[in-house]
Amino acid sequence: MFTLSVAFVAVLAAWEYMGMADREGFKPPRIAVVVALVALFLASFQWPDYTAAILGVLSLGLLVYCTFRSPVVQIMADASASIFCLIYVGLTLVSLPMLREQANGPSLVAFLLCVVWAGDIAALYIGRVWGRHKLAPTLSPNKSWEGSLGSVAGSLVVTGGLLWLAHLLQSLPGNPPKLSYPDDVWYWLVLAVVVNVAAQVGDLVESALKRSAGVKDSGTLLPGHGGVLDRIDALLLAAPVLWYAQIIHQRF
Numbered sequence: 001m002f003t004l005s006v007a008f009v010a011v012l013a014a015w016e017y018m019g020m021a022d023r024e025g026f027k028p029p030r031i032a033v034v035v036a037l038v039a040l041f042l043a044s045f046q047w048p049d050y051t052a053a054i055l056g057v058l059s060l061g062l063l064v065y066c067t068f069r070s071p072v073v074q075i076m077a078d079a080s081a082s083i084f085c086l087i088y089v090g091l092t093l094v095s096l097p098m099l100r101e102q103a104n105g106p107s108l109v110a111f112l113l114c115v116v117w118a119g120d121i122a123a124l125y126i127g128r129v130w131g132r133h134k135l136a137p138t139l140s141p142n143k144s145w146e147g148s149l150g151s152v153a154g155s156l157v158v159t160g161g162l163l164w165l166a167h168l169l170q171s172l173p174g175n176p177p178k179l180s181y182p183d184d185v186w187y188w189l190v191l192a193v194v195v196n197v198a199a200q201v202g203d204l205v206e207s208a209l210k211r212s213a214g215v216k217d218s219g220t221l222l223p224g225h226g227g228v229l230d231r232i233d234a235l236l237l238a239a240p241v242l243w244y245a246q247i248i249h250q251r252f
Helices: 002-023 030-046 048-069 072-093 095-100 105-130 145-170 185-213 228-232 235-251
Strands: 134-136 140-144
Touching: 002 030, 002 072, 002 095, 002 185, 002 228, 030 048, 030 072, 030 095, 048 072, 072 095, 072 235, 095 105, 095 235, 105 140, 105 145, 105 185, 105 235, 134 145, 134 185, 140 145, 140 185, 145 185, 185 235
Parallel strands: none
Antiparallel strands: 134 140
């Protein structure tokens, strides 16, 4: 159910991305991309060790499909937009089910969401009150260095709270721990900073894509909040960064 839920969100986000691409003259085959996206999630669920190979096969399939479906002058543009959508939305979000399947998977997902959301909230309020120096004015004029540093601080604070809560739950008799963060405290604090920076970059990347397409929001599905892609842009980089950080940590 978790994999299906993430796949559903990915489909919505991909549809919005293809809508933005369409505004720029790209014509990615929407149904084919959605089918490839769902196939990526289902295949990675069954054979997680072959996710990279599955992505390659699906990408080649989209290339072949665009070759015979698109006008000759559109083939490169349509294939590029299709494959990039599969990577930008599919490969990034498929790391969420992979995180969930780890030994302390629910705790990792909770860590990821709390770090990203706390960083977003802290950046919003600290940047609004104390923001003076623009972070990336050409990409996102409202973001400031003060807000960015506040975002890191917010992620560190919520990480400390998660570690304290995990320790408290583990000390309760007769109940298996609901949260598990087995490594040293410094590891999770460093990881919180890394994930937070990835989330902020992910936000800026989506802002750049929207500016390139000449739109304010990726969609209108969430009134007052834009589209689904606007809500998950930070996760698109933060989730794979956490996944790869865990893999590297396990190896070394």
